[in-house]
Amino acid sequence: MSQKTFVFTSDAVPPLPTFSQAVVSRGHVYVSGNLGCTKDLKIVEGGVQAQTRAALENLSTVLKASGSGLEHIVKVNIYLSNMPRDFALMNEVYLQFFDKEKMPARTCVGVVCLPLGADMEIECIAEIP
Structure with missing residues (x-):
């Protein structure tokens, strides 16, 4: 039987009530989608580059709380509301x-729209060393 651990860290953007920041299962961490937003769920100013930086920094924080890190990511999914x-x-x-x-x-x-009017969202699967 599979054992799952649900990840929460107050150092990262809090998850909405409908999902977890991440779930650890069988040596991998599955990190939920991250927008480029602040802890009070306000999209950062500066367009897609500022949002990408904020989202990846948050992703890194969640990975660290899971016992992993960016260097252990095996798969990334990115969603852009304006691909071109x-x-x-x-x-x-x-x-x-x-x-x-x-x-x-x-x-x-490319997607039609993202939550909170974000330009991008990123999620990943990483190994736990």
């Missing part, structure tokens, strides 16, 4: 957070 405008801008910031020789697998898709 924001793909390259988002990638500029994204590349600052990962070793270029050890990039995780990734999917990036």
Whole structure:
């Protein structure tokens, strides 16, 4: 039987009542989607680059609370509300957070809209070393 652990850290943006910040199961952590927002759920100003930075910093905080880290990510999913405008801008910031020789697998898709009017959202699956 599988044992799941639900992750919560007050150092990260609090989750809405409908999901957890992350769930640990069978040596992996599944991190819920992160918007580029503050702890009081206000989207950060500065467009997709500022939101990407804030979302990845929050993702890193949740991973750390789970016993993992950005370097242990195996899969990332990114959602952009304006793919043509924001793909390259988002990638500029994204590349600052990962070793270029050890990039995780990734999917990036365009969506009609995101919660709170965000430009981007990111989620991941990581190993727990």
